[in-house]
Amino acid sequence: NAGVMQNPRHLVRRRGQEARLRCSPMKGHSHVYWYRQLPEEGLKFMVYLQKENIIDESGMPKERFSAEFPKEGPSILRIQQVVRGDSAAYFCASSPRRTSGNTGELFFGEGSRLTVL
């Protein structure tokens, strides 16, 4: 009965490299959300995806960041040409349905901590 699985837990990259963060939602969940937590700050919404569709990417930086949730396999958050300001904890959450109209509980993974040197 696995929960939301994220990997890697810790990732170190040098400036200019690419970072790929993976998230496998809970079994039966088709909605995935990515949040970013900068040091000493709260979680900020980045993107909401369903299988093969981006529903809301209003929180995604316009450049270098992309996300996908293919029909098969985990959701991937990709950051190209990383900069020091990308250092943060990236949390993935999943839900069985849209959060509106119900209790809206999201199930969170343990996060991927990206450090850019």
Add this chain to the structure above:
Amino acid sequence: GEDVEQSLFLSVREGDSSVINCTYTDSSSTYLYWYKQEPGAGLQLLTYIFSNMDMKQDQRLTVLLNKKDKHLSLRIADTQTGDSAIYFCAETQGTGANNLFFGTGTRLTVIP
């Protein structure tokens, strides 16, 4: 736009009550939530309250909602060292929301 605010730090002695406060701006919020984040872990839902309720109690946790002032609080009775964590207030944004908006989190430190 939405804005959820919390104080950053709170320290209490073991056995005392903790009260963590939160204010929000979206008057159309339907549900409000408290999440707990322990060190090195993801967030876990602690409790939630529907916007037409004033209070909800769940064992040592009491949630109070003042909709007029857009103020939410979480009271933890008989606080234990295991309650040390970051507590996030969150709200759904309107009736068409598809995600939650979180406050900055309050770091609760319980002093033995």
